[in-house]
Amino acid sequence: MSRLFCIANQKGGVGKTTTAVNLAAGLAAQQQRVLLIDLDPQGNATMGSGVDKRTLPRTVYHVLLGLATAGEAVVRSPGGAYDLIGANRELAGAEVELVSLENREQRLRDALAPLDDAYDFTLIDCPPALSLLTLNGLCAVQGVIIPMQCEYFALEGLTDLVNTIKRVHAGLNQELELIGLLRVMFDPRMTLQQQVSDQLESHFGDKVFRTIIPRNVRLAEAPSHGLPGVVFDRNARGAQAYVSFGAEVIERVKTMRVA
Ligand code: ADP
Numbered sequence: 001m002s003r004l005f006c007i008a009n010q011k012g013g014v015g016k017t018t019t020a021v022n023l024a025a026g027l028a029a030q031q032q033r034v035l036l037i038d039l040d041p042q043g044n045a046t047m048g049s050g051v052d053k054r055t056l057p058r059t060v061y062h063v064l065l066g067l068a069t070a071g072e073a074v075v076r077s078p079g080g081a082y083d084l085i086g087a088n089r090e091l092a093g094a095e096v097e098l099v100s101l102e103n104r105e106q107r108l109r110d111a112l113a114p115l116d117d118a119y120d121f122t123l124i125d126c127p128p129a130l131s132l133l134t135l136n137g138l139c140a141v142q143g144v145i146i147p148m149q150c151e152y153f154a155l156e157g158l159t160d161l162v163n164t165i166k167r168v169h170a171g172l173n174q175e176l177e178l179i180g181l182l183r184v185m186f187d188p189r190m191t192l193q194q195q196v197s198d199q200l201e202s203h204f205g206d207k208v209f210r211t212i213i214p215r216n217v218r219l220a221e222a223p224s225h226g227l228p229g230v231v232f233d234r235n236a237r238g239a240q241a242y243v244s245f246g247a248e249v250i251e252r253v254k255t256m257r258v259a
């Protein structure tokens with residue numbers, strides 16, 4: 001049975017895709033069978049996994065609209081040792097096309113059900129919006145991982161996201177829970193970041209992952225080589241942090257109730 005998690009935050013540029021790609025590679029490096037799903041029309045998780053989004057015959061768009069099964073859309077990340085269902089610009093159209101379909105929030109969940117035994121972890125990289133695509137992500141998973149930078153306005157955005165998770169939990173997916181908040185692009189020399197980090201811990205307690213991902217340029221360089229940072233330079237501080245984060249996630253799911 002697969003553990004399914006969304007990497008979500010409605011803000012752009014906060015480290016969702018970097019977290020999704022590197023957690024996928026970090027879990028794979030620890031002998032986990034991983035499927036990564038790119039649910040963002042920007043296709044950054046696809047490109048960052050070393051798969052050319054422009055030449056993919058089948059993507060998550062086809063899966064959502066019932067034009068392909070999830071199994072048919074799976075490709076292998078050449079560098080990452082995990083499987084991928086990719087995305088490209090076509091996915092932007094799905095938002096409109098889904099509206100008139102039955103079960104429009106549950107399309108991804110239904111499509112992924114046949115793959116449940118094939119993976120230990122399924123990770124979904126969400127777009128930067130609380131859209132119908134993100135709703136499909138939230139309906140398909142048991143948990144949400146929220147990457148965030150420790151900045152002043154980060155806390156404000158968090159309230160909206162936590163409320164969305166509560167609404168989805170109440171109305172659409174009773175399995176859904178917040179797995180944890182991940183501090184990313186962290187720079188301990190910034191007093192404000194340290195303060196926000198402390199605030200997060202006192203507010204959210206053990207919902208804050210122990211692992212902190214530092215700001216590390218090697219993580220930012222990796223996508224242009226079509227590799228996860230964890231593979232591109234595994235000795236870099238950022239890569240090591242994501243491997244530790246993978247271990248923490250494996251440990252944390254052991255204490256989750258089985259649905
Ligand atoms: P999102 O998916 O939320 O839009 P990304 O993962 O694409 O965010 O990250 C935004 C930018 O920040 C990218 O250019 C990425 O390479 C860079 N980045 C992400 N995490 C780190 C980090 N820990 N250190 C340095 N740069 C990072």
Ligand code: MG
Binds near residue numbers: 018040
């Ligand atoms: Mg992204």
